[in-house]
Amino acid sequence: MSDKMEIADTLKAAQSYLNRLKxxxxxxxxxxxxxxxxxxxxxxxxxxxxxxxxxxxxxxxxxxxxxxxxxxxxxxxxxxxxxxxxxxxxxxxxxxxxxxxxxxxxxxxxxxxxxxxxxxxxxxxxxxxxxxxxxxxxxxxxxxxxxxxxxxxxxxxQFGEVSRIAPVQISQTSEKPGAILVEWHSVENDERCVDIQEFRLQRAFGDVNAEKHLMANFSDCYIGLESQFLVKDLQANQPYSFRVCCKFEGSNEWTPWSLPQVTVTTIKSFSWADNKDFLLANENKIATPIKNLPSLLISDGPQFAVGYSVEFTYLEFDNKCSTIGLIAADDVTHLENIKCKSHNYFALDSTGEIYVDGVKKSTKLPEAAKGLKICFMCELIHGDKVRVNIDTCDKQVTYDWQISKTDKLYFAALLNSPASKIMVE
Incomplete structure (x- = not known):
């Protein structure tokens, strides 16, 4: 019996080995x-x-x-x-x-x-x-x-050159809500990479490796010195192809393109939950109050998470005190305010005041106005603490937030009148 078991185990290991070889x-x-x-x-x-x-x-x-x-x-x-x-x-x-x-x-x-x-x-x-x-x-x-x-x-x-491999290659792609974070790096054995003047990232809808005719659909989505870029406004569960190249110092020509990378985001774009006090538009990304009373708007579920960033834009502003921010709570059904003792929150008033779990911070950001964009970025420090950055008007503040990386996170906005309008991305 033991011999048969040994033979069966050997066969199982051999099959696994064969699969790996294949x-x-x-x-x-x-x-x-x-x-x-x-x-x-x-x-x-x-x-x-x-x-x-x-x-x-x-x-x-x-x-x-x-x-x-x-x-x-x-x-x-x-x-x-x-x-x-x-x-x-x-x-x-x-x-x-x-x-x-x-x-x-x-x-x-x-x-x-x-x-x-x-x-x-x-x-x-x-x-x-x-x-x-x-x-x-x-x-x-x-x-x-x-x-x-x-x-x-x-x-x-000296006309023309044959490259063994492009000097810049995409190293990683990460799923984000309605977006993909694309990162790239220079090839180590290419000495010219120390003189890179700028990078150029392009995207195409679909899988260009499987359907070559889609190569004609590549278009620019970033040109600059950064080695990563968050490509937004993508459809969930749809393949996108990305490629990158660079330009060396003193040259007007772009290098050959990197190997195309095909990826998808399975996370839908940020959106607001249906709310009887708001008129929603643009796939629930834009919200306008329909009452002259303070009304709380919350994300369509716990869409936010550690490692994400969310951007609020005041498309219209009524000059009344409003609040935007993040909420860590298991249940937000009956909430009427962002700044509430029943849950953890990280909030920014339109006056520029910052509040973290009931504590008003000393740093103050610019006051809200029509067209103002505010970006919240959340990164993990360790298991029970995260760090939140708020960027607006070329100013940035950073504070630690005592929550766990597994907490359910919502984004929210408290608006006051139909004269205001906010968009989330």
């Missing part, structure tokens, strides 16, 4: 496919690029050659014309002079006796037309700058 083989096949596919695509790009360059250079050089020859011909024709006119005058004078000589010889022989006519014709002798010296007429030539030719040939010899 997984490794699949990874190897995927890697081989990536190398083969990208090399073929790169060969095609090289052929197309050099074919286009060769065509363009040939057209440019032939056009330049034809233009220079045309200039030579124009210069020759313009320069020869006055000489041809002068030559015609000389030929005419030669003909007249030869005729005069013939008549003079006839006079000497006594054949012709019209001396007066001969004397009259001889009066033009000694008058010569002006002919330019050789140094005064064009000496047509062609020249070019040897260094320019060498530079052109050198540029052609």
């Amino acid at each position: 997984n490794l083989n699949n990874k190897i096949q995927n890697a081989q496919k990536q190398i083969s596919d990208t090399s073929r695509e790169t060969e095609k790009n090289v052929e197309v690029s050099f074919g286009s360059l060769l065509t363009n250079l040939t057209q440019i050089l032939l056009s330049r050659k034809d233009d220079l020859i045309k200039r030579v011909q124009e210069t020759r024709n313009q320069s020869l014309k006055p000489l041809e006119e002068c030559q015609a005058d000389v030929y005419n004078r030669i003909e007249k002079t030869q005729k005069l000589i013939s008549e003079g010889e006839l006079l000497l022989n006594g054949t012709v006796r019209n001396l007066n006519e001969f004397s009259e014709k001889s009066s033009s002798l000694g008058s010569l037309p002006e002919i330019p010296e050789l140094k005064e007429v064009p000496y047509i030539s062609f020249q070019y700058e040897p260094n320019l030719k060498a530079e052109l040939l050198d540029l052609c010899s």
Whole structure:
């Protein structure tokens, strides 16, 4: 019996080992496919690029050659014309002079006796037309700058580059509510990465690895020096593709793109819970009170969590004291205020005052106004304490909050009249 059990355990271990080997083989096949596919695509790009360059250079050089020859011909024709006119005058004078000589010889022989006519014709002798010296007429030539030719040939010899791997790669993607946090890093063996001027992140709807035609849908979502970016306004459970590149100091060209990373967020976007005292719009992200009374608006469930950030925007502001903030509570059904002893809270009044669990803090932020954005960010310090940052108007405050990372967290807003409107993202 023990032998059978030992054999069964061995078979189970062997099957597990076989599965792992098959997984490794699949990874190897995927890697081989990536190398083969990208090399073929790169060969095609090289052929197309050099074919286009060769065509363009040939057209440019032939056009330049034809233009220079045309200039030579124009210069020759313009320069020869006055000489041809002068030559015609000389030929005419030669003909007249030869005729005069013939008549003079006839006079000497006594054949012709019209001396007066001969004397009259001889009066033009000694008058010569002006002919330019050789140094005064064009000496047509062609020249070019040897260094320019060498530079052109050198540029052609260095045109294009084949990269083994892009200098920047996406390192991690993290799900956020209606968003994905994309992080990237530079390749360690690329010495140029110390001179990175800026990064460029793009996204495309769908899986570009499975559907290549979706590559045409990539569009910019971030350009800057940060090595991470929170891409917002994404649909839950829908695949998105991301890629990143960079630009080195002193260069105007972007590097090759990183390997596309495909990911999804399964967490729906932040939204307000249905409330009879508010008019909700834009998928419940925007709320407007319908009464001239203080009314509490709460998130649609405990949507907030440690590691998240939430941004409030006052689209309209009624100049009355309002409050926004975070609530840690198991049940918020009957709450009428954010600042309540029955639960933990982290709140910011529109006056700029900050309250944490009933304690008013000494630091004060700018007062609320139309268009003001306030961002709450929550990070874990240890099991029973988190740290909350509030950012607004380029000012930031940070306080510890005595809650657990497992507490249910809601975001909330207390507004006073229909003249106010708030959006959450």
